[in-house]
Amino acid sequence: MDDINFYLDKGREFHGDVCPGIVIGTRIALAGMKKLGMDPKVKNRDLMVxxxxxxxxxxxxxxxxGITMGHRTLKYKDYGKFAATFLDLSTGKAVRISAADSQREPPKTDNGSKLNMERMVEDLIQVPEEELLIIEEVEVDIGEHDIPGFPKYKSYCEECGEKILDRREVIFDGRTLCKACADGPYYKKIRVN
Ligand SMILES: [Zn+2]
Ligand SMILES: [Zn+2]
Incomplete structure (x- = not known):
């Protein structure tokens, strides 16, 4: 295995500490890139996760x-699962990696004491990859409006007037609407300045 501590340090810098989730995420990321034949030490412009x-x-x-939402190389799927899919945009090759223990009951522990955390972190660093991760080859159908690069399309909501990029509008009763106006927004306007 690559020296995982080098990568855990990156996680610590970004996240604030090395908790069990950082170890799992680091191992998932390293396994995913390895499967795609990518070197995590160099910039991989064709990687989308x-x-x-x-x-x-x-x-x-x-x-x-190094993927980011701003570069459109990070896609967030709100599934609530310890899993991620790594896609090489240049070849279309993709691999989904999930935590093996998400399929079974976790061991009973005395919730989150510091000592426990440290032991979990140590265990997660040591456990062999085949016990920790499930790796599946998958296909991802990525639309032309989801790829990095300049926006190809824009429209305006007929209700609120706001601009909508990348074909995120919906047509409702023949009107072009943003998702907030079509489905109801996650916020409630209190006052418009
Ligand atoms: Zn954390
Ligand atoms: Zn709108």
Missing amino acids: YVEIDRCMADAIQAVT
Whole structure:
């Protein structure tokens, strides 16, 4: 195995500490890149990663791979799962990696004491890859409006007037609407200045 500590340090810098999620995310990221034949020490412009959870693990994957939401190379799928898919945009090759223990009951522990955390981190660093991770070759159908690069299309919501990029509008009763106006937004306007 590559020297994992080098990558755990990246995670620590980005996330603030090395918790169990950072170790899992780091191992998932290293395994994914290895499967795609990519070197995590160099910039991989063709790497895109779909992360299936917004927890510690996601930060490790960002720190190790260099993918970011702003470059459109990080896609967030709100599945609540310890899993991520690594896609090589130049070849279309993709691999989904999930934590093997997400399929079984976790061991009972006295919740999150510091000592326990350290032991979990140590265990997760040591455990062989075939026990920790499930690796599946997959296909990802990435749309032309999801790839990095200049936006190819823009429209305006007929309800709120705001600009919408990348074909995220919806047509409802013949009107072009943003998702907030079509489905109801996650926020409630209190006052417009
Ligand atoms: Zn954490
Ligand atoms: Zn709107």
